[in-house]
Amino acid sequence: MGRGVMWSSPVCPRRAVAAMSVSHSSRLNKLVREQYMRLPQDGRVQVTYVWIDGSGEGVRCKSRTLDKEPKSIEDVPEWNFDGSSTAQAEGSNSDMFLVPVCMFRDPFCLDPNKLVLCEVLKYNRKPAETNLRHTCKKVMDLVKDSHPWFGMEQEYTLLGINGHPYGWPDNGFPGPQGPYYCGVGADKVYGRDIVESHYKACLYAGVKICGTNAEVMPSQWEFQVGPCEGIEMGDHLWMARFILHRVCEDFGVVATLDPKPMTGNWNGAGCHTNYSTEEMRREGGLKHIEAAIEKLSKRHDYHICVYDPRGGRDNSRRLTGHHETSNIFEFSAGVANRGASIRIPRQVGQDGYGYFEDRRPAANCDPYAVTEAIMRTTVLNETGVETKDYAEH
Numbered sequence: 250m251g252r253g254v255m256w257s258s259p260v261c262p263r264r265a266v267a268a269m270s271v272s273h274s275s276r277l278n279k280l281v282r283e284q285y286m287r288l289p290q291d292g293r294v295q296v297t298y299v300w301i302d303g304s305g306e307g308v309r310c311k312s313r314t315l316d317k318e319p320k321s322i323e324d325v326p327e328w329n330f331d332g333s334s335t336a337q338a339e340g341s342n343s344d345m346f347l348v349p350v351c352m353f354r355d356p357f358c359l360d361p362n363k364l365v366l367c368e369v370l371k372y373n374r375k376p377a378e379t380n381l382r383h384t385c386k387k388v389m390d391l392v393k394d395s396h397p398w399f400g401m402e403q404e405y406t407l408l409g410i411n412g413h414p415y416g417w418p419d420n421g422f423p424g425p426q427g428p429y430y431c432g433v434g435a436d437k438v439y440g441r442d443i444v445e446s447h448y449k450a451c452l453y454a455g456v457k458i459c460g461t462n463a464e465v466m467p468s469q470w471e472f473q474v475g476p477c478e479g480i481e482m483g484d485h486l487w488m489a490r491f492i493l494h495r496v497c498e499d500f501g502v503v504a505t506l507d508p509k510p511m512t513g514n515w516n517g518a519g520c521h522t523n524y525s526t527e528e529m530r531r532e533g534g535l536k537h538i539e540a541a542i543e544k545l546s547k548r549h550d551y552h553i554c555v556y557d558p559r560g561g562r563d564n565s566r567r568l569t570g571h572h573e574t575s576n577i578f579e580f581s582a583g584v585a586n587r588g589a590s591i592r593i594p595r596q597v598g599q600d601g602y603g604y605f606e607d608r609r610p611a612a613n614c615d616p617y618a619v620t621e622a623i624m625r626t627t628v629l630n631e632t633g634v635e636t637k638d639y640a641e642h
Contacts, residue, residue, distance in 0.1 A: 270409030275501025286358070294318045295362040297355060298328055298347050299491050300369050303336025305379040305558045306506065306613050308491045318361040325349040325365050337369065337377050345377065346370040351484040356450035357495060364454060366488055382483060385617035387639055389479035392628045396527040398604070399482040399620055400459070400475025404518035404612045405493065406510045407440045407468045408503040414468040414511065415439050415502050426516065429467045439468045440502065447489075447496045448472065456489045457481075465516040465573070475523065483617040506613040508557065509566035517567035517574065518612035522619055525604035526628065534602030541627040542582050542591050542605065548626050549580040549590070551634045555618045557611035564611045575608065 332338025332345035416439025568577035597603035
């Protein structure tokens, strides 16, 4: 068949792929890759180091070989990288340290290979500016006796490589919101293969993913991670994000965590944070939930500043009081109210104990910053916009 005939065919797979705006790499022959992935490793292990870059939103990775499989995080050595290429250092003093903190199975290269989440330290061994895990860990250690549990709902939007929402008409918009949330059918959901692949990859890796669903805007999805205690929340959500970006890379599309990827009458994307302490989970815990909400109400401005990477500017596009959000300038709370800053689930109100949901964090928030802020306010009883330094305690 001539080339011109092939491209003129209305059912040609090659043409269909091009129209969906996927990356060139995703069109490489994956069967060829599998031939190499099946080769034995002779006892050696590939370890992929993952870290947060200078944007505070992006993740980077690089791999090295270890002579044997690491059984714990202590078996993984520190490493380094060029911070001048990740907006974390100047070229004249660019070496940054990668300090392993949490290890997962590698769903891409498979056992015995590993993914390792790392903290980033500067040349003087002080935490990099976007290493928010460092202070979060200190706070979580201080409040460990309260046994804080978190569950975070990560919303994201799938985009073609051209930046347009995946599956949307090239020169228009899909039908109005309504049929897409938890939808089923080719005319209601776009990219389920990606979502299910991500879910399975997280389960394999050991990430505490606990669910997923299609969201209100077409091409928008959500996955949930938790319950996680303390620092584990940030570790597992960041690794889940890394795995999402890698899965999307294989499919040739982009996952954006922008809190408002499409202007107009479309829902934004958040990272609703469910939270409880041990006393909230006990019988009669509702009074402790209400006390925590009262503390949060007096520190709204502080939380808004740390709930996205730009001090609230990103969230200002999302928290408008419309599309299931509260107004960024006002604090509110209510039972089963998805238009409030804080939602108490109806079942919790009936039982008298459980947890509550902070609906303010943006999709691109740093979970370390969010969980740390909640603990500072509700357990350490901090007030105002300033935070206390617990380094000497």
